[in-house]
Amino acid sequence: MRPLELDPLFKTVESLPGIGPKSAEALARVTGRDGPEDTRALDLLLFPPHAMIDRTLRTGITEAPEGTIATLKVRVDRHQPSPPGRKTVPYRVFVHDGTGEMALTFFHSKQAWLEKILPVGETVLVSGKVEWFNGRPSMVHPDHVVAESDADSLPLIEPVYPLTAGLSPKLLRRAIEAAIDLMPTLPEWADPHLVRRNSFPDMAAAVRQLHHPESALDLEPQTAARRRLAYDELLAGQLSLALVRQTLRKLPGQTVHAEGRLRGRVLEALPFSLTGSQQTAVADILKDMAGSDRMLRLLQGDVGSGKTAVAMMAMANAVEAGGQAVLMAPTEILARQHYATIRKMAEAAGIEVAVLTSRAKGRERKDLLEKIASGQAQIVIGTHALFQDSVSYASLTLAVVDEQHRFGVHQRLRLTAKGTAPHMLVMTATPIPRTLVLAAFGDMDVSKLTEKPAGRQPITTVTIPDERIEEIVERLRSALREGRKAYWICPLVEDSQDSDLMSVETRHSSLVKALGPELGRQVSLVHGRMSADEKDQAMSAFKSGETRLLVATTVIEVGVDVPDATIMVIEHAERFGLAQLHQLRGRVGRGDGASSCILLYHGPLGETAGARLSVLRETEDGFRIAEEDLKLRGEGEVLGTRQSGMPGFRLANLSAHADLLEIARTDARAILETDPGLTSPRGAALRMLLYLMRRDEAIRFLRAG
Known part of the structure; x- marks a missing residue:
């Protein structure tokens, strides 16, 4: 139960004086909540100003x-x-x-x-x-x-907040002041040494200082009040991740003992040998799976670093020990692609692989479900269809999740409920800086793949202004005549009145026309509004060589594998984020042909866009790119917070408060070691903090545990 003292802060904003239904809608939008009924007085307290007016x-x-x-x-x-x-x-x-x-x-x-x-x-x-x-x-x-x-x-010094349509600064200010008046006296949950060392005010005083700055310096992230609130937010995040981990770890893992017979067969059949970092990752994963605790490991590897091969080694061991493994991908295209790759590897070891997506219907679906339930299907690959209630497993031992940022903690738990606590390996091709790994995956151990597999070619990256587009089309014409394959990426599906960007449909028809009847037939189109079947057909035609130029939106960003594609053109490159550009570029350079990536930009370039494009020209190291991206854009942007289910921070800024993140992580672990049920006086105060930071789901784990 939520402590009674906090009830005033959980009043809806509509109950504040002077706030009607329209204003409540606007307050929900500006604070990022799902609607007026989900927007509380508390959300206004933790809504920081971004500038100030000096009168x-x-x-x-x-x-x-x-x-x-x-x-x-x-x-x-x-x-x-x-x-x-x-x-x-x-x-x-x-x-x-x-x-x-x-x-x-x-x-x-x-x-x-x-x-x-x-x-x-x-x-x-x-x-x-x-x-x-x-x-x-x-x-x-x-x-x-x-x-x-x-x-x-x-008011001589006045804070300035982000606004939205239908919300005036005066109305927002009045609502915030009304929320401040509701603040109860709160207990102290922070470690007393930390409070003294950092001269932290208590939380209520820090909130008042946040909304009543006395000079521009008070808005700096390094003031004691801002650091106090950042620490509270980070501690709540780390504590909730640690509680999830504690709950997941309570379920004993299935000890996986295997001699490595099947793994050896898969290795022999691979056309390459594993890199040093792949071998280290495999050793760490197998050691985790052989222990009595469940494995919860994040496998980070740049595009093309060979994560699937590492996952295959783990799955082969799970199967040899008599269990089943699943691999969950975010989209149908990716699930089918993983199926094609893994089936090839598994054949050598005689392992049966099945693919289950929402497309399987009727008799086909019934047969598949029977194979999975009987254990005949030893490795099952699919989308989130894998954890629907109708799917039951004979002995689920290992769950591999591809592209974690598409799956939140809740989905991980649902998948976990399918087996007697399967080991979990999460793979991501989005290189995440260390601070973000801690913030978003505090509940996981981390393995990194840092080398590219042998035979991978470096990619030459160039930036070219879009007025030279005809030269690019000319170069494409020659490349297509030589039998090479290329991607052309556009940011939009269709033209809109309020955008000067080229839509993918317009670009597709202009390229068909420019390349002429003979080559124009070799141009295909893929975007997110097409049905799964249409996308698959276009991708298969490109893979088989029936078409040689694929004009697409960013649907091809994650995981599409066409080894003989060697040219990537990205139009309006200045509109994409660094990590996304790096992901797109990673679609080429996957075979043995020399590859190039052409970043077409519309000038003049702003400072940030210019910095992004030059980082890409200089390096192919995804981890360095991720660190630069964090510097240029901040963590909410890097993670695409709202879409990704990852924590977006309001008060903490990971580049300014990285030291506090480390402290919060250590604190959270130490607290749960001494007080796993949060029953001590400090534990009760920390429960309050979890409610205040809207981390109630973590409290449910306390009860479940």
């Missing part, structure tokens, strides 16, 4: 610099209302001080209200942005107008 600049009217926020003491001379029936003409109020005069300009404002706040002959303080038109100063819609006698009520 301390007091000048005379004519001394106020153009475009700055100034606070002026002026006398009201006269009102000039909009002419009757001409609402588009602004209402003006003329004021003066000792240095000159100016107009305060208002659109669509009520005359009675303006006469009340700006009475003729009175001295008032006005604060807002000063603009100059034709040598005359003006202030459009001042932010504040107060009588001289109320000068103290004018």
Whole structure:
């Protein structure tokens, strides 16, 4: 049960004074919640400002610099209302001080209200942005107008928050102040030594300082208040991951003892030998699986580093020990591709492989489910269809999840419920910087594949402005004539009025036309709006060589494997993130032909876009690229937080607070070792923290455990 003291903070925002249904909708949007009923007073407390307005600049009217926020003491001379029936003409109020005069300009404002706040002959303080038109100063819609006698009520330092349609700064500010008034007295959950060493204020004081900065420095991530709140957020995240891990680990693992007979056969049949880092990863995985605890391991490897071969070694051992293994992929295309690769490897060892996706219907599906339930299907590959209730396994020993960022903790748990606690290996081709691995996968051990398999070719990467596109088409024509294969990536499916980007459909038809009748027939199209069958047909045609140029959106970003494709053109490369560009580039260079990646950009390039493209030109090291991406974009962007089920941080900034992440991780582990049920006084305070940071799912694990 949630502690009663926290109830006021879990009031919906609609219950706050002055907030109606429309404002509540806007507050839900700006705080990233699912709707007004899910948006609580608490969400406003933990919604940090991103800038501030300094109203301390007091000048005379004519001394106020153009475009700055100034606070002026002026006398009201006269009102000039909009002419009757001409609402588009602004209402003006003329004021003066000792240095000159100016107009305060208002659109669509009520005359009675303006006469009340700006009475003729009175001295008032006005604060807002000063603009100059034709040598005359003006202030459009001042932010504040107060009588001289109320000068103290004018906020001198004002925090600025992100806004959305239907939400004014005043309304948001009023809602935040109402939420602050609801703050109860909270117990201290942080370690006293940490609090002293970092001069941390308590959480309630830190929240008040967050919303009442006294200078621009108060918004810096390294202030004591910001660090305090960042630590609380990171601790809640690490504690919930550690609780998940504790629950998963409580289920004893199935000890996998195998001599490695099947593994040896698979190895002999492979056309390459394993790299050093593949061998190390296999050794770590087999050691985990042979222990009594369940394995929870993350296998990070750049595109083309050979993760599937490592997973196959683990699956062969699981099968030899009498168990079954599953491999879960995020899309149908990928599941079928894994099936093709793994079946080849498994054949040599006589292992039976089945593929189960939502496309299997009727009799075919019934037969498949029977094979899985009887244990005849020893390795099962599929999408999330693998853990529907209708699927039961004879003896599920190992679950391999490809592209973890498409699967949250909950799906991992559902898959886990299928076996008597199978070992779990999670693979990702998105190289994640160490700080993010800790933040998002604090509950896992990590293996890294750092070398490319032998025979992989380096990829030459060049950046070219899009006005030279005809040269690229000319080079493509020659390459296609020589029998080579190429990808052409566009950011959009169809043209939209508010975008100048080239859509994939438009580019497809322009390339068919430019290449002429003979080569135009060899151009195919793939995008996310096509049905699974249409996508598969286009991909098979490209794989088999029936078509040689594939025009696509980023649906081909993850895992599509066509070893003889050697050219990658990415249009509007400046619009993609670094990690995504690196993923796309990794679709070529997979065979023994020399490969190239052409980044077409639309100039002029902004500073960040320019930095991204030059990092790609300089290196193919996915881990270095991921670190640079984190510096350039911040963690929420790198992870595509909302889509990925990974933690997006509001108060913590992983590049500024990496030291706190390490401390939070150590703290979370130490706490659960001494107080696994969080029953001590500090444990009770930490339960409060989990509720405050909206990590209630972790508390369910406490109960389940």
